Amino acid sequence: MFRFIRILIADFTDILFPSLCLGCKQTLGDNERILCTTCRINLPETGQHREPYDQNLLNKFAGKVPVQFLASYLYFSKESIVQNLIHNFKYKGQKEAAKELANWYGQQLKSESNQFQDIDVIVGVPLHKSRFQQRGYNQADWIAQGLAEALNIPMRTDVLVRNEFKESQTRKNRLERWENVKTVFAVINPQAVKNKNVVVADDVLTTGATIEACAIELLKAGCKSVRVLTLAATHR
Template sequence: MFRFIQAALVDFTDLLFPTLCLGCRCSLTANEKILCADCRIRLPETGQHREPYDQNLLNKFAGKVPIQFVASYLFFSRHNLVQKLIHQIKYKGQKEAAKEIARWYGHQLKTESQLANQIDVLIGVPLHKSRFQQRGYNQADSIAEGLSEALNVPMATDILARTRFRDSQTRKNRLDRWENVKTAFAVLRPEAVEGKNVMIVDDVLTTGATLEACSIELLRAGCKSVSVITLAATHR
């Protein structure tokens, strides 16, 4: 009887306050999460994890820092569905969406590639404590958490820190982005990454400046290799 009443209450709540697709804002069915089936099918997947040494993404770091491999789930462009999702994740408190979408990608990585076997620890790009207090969460950590669950690879939030507050990277070019972040990170526990294969996790790979700055500090701390994984990446 209790289960029947509980199920009825859930159905009634869903009727009054339906969960909406983050893409088209239609009501989700009981079997859908975050996106409706139509929007999920329309996600512009890169398929790039099957070719993690693809130069299109590695070239963002060429001649700057040695990156083992790069993998991104989706193509990001202005006004597309992915931009809408990233905006919701980054600025609208949708950290559960970040975890769920990361799980989708993690399952692909586990079944369609060998990348998980080359990772010892996942580290999300950290926020400065002021930015963290403003948002209440770090979207990169949420993404790393979803990947960690799907890949069965540990994540850490106490190794890399953002030590300097910098303004937004959104409207900056590559050089300005680098100047903005080149001294913004520090490794708090070098012993935790010494000799390890580290995967840095972020929401979007654009110029790569932030990820480059993180990678340099991790390599200086003695990690064996650094790789990059993001939910999305720009074409350029």
């Protein structure tokens, strides 16, 4: 009886407040999550995980920090479905969308790449505590969680911290972004990464300055290697 009532309430709620596709805003079908089938099929996937030694990608870190592997799930462009997705899970509380997208990506990586068989831990790029309190969650942690579940790799939130609050990176160039973040991260649990292969997860890769700053601290703490996964990246 109680199960029937719960189902009835859920169905009634769906009628009043239907789940909408975050891409086209149409009502989602019974087996659709986050995006409708059409929007999901049309996602601008990069396929970068099939190019593990793509020098165009790794050049973002050349001569700065040794990143062993770098790949992003989707191409980011302004006024696109990807921008809508990023905006929704960063600023509109749709953190589950970040996890779902990351899980889709993780399933691809698991079946199409051999880069993650020796990974020991996944960490998300941390937010400053004031930003975390303002937003209520860290979208990078939800991305890391989605990847971790798909790849069956432990995810930790007690490794990296962001000690300084800095203004938005959005309008800054590569040098300005680096100056803005080069001293803000720290490893608070070195034993969690010492002699281990680590994946750093984030939402969007632009210049790579934030990831670079995190990687430097992880390598200083003794981790064996750093690999990078993001949900989106600007075009080369």
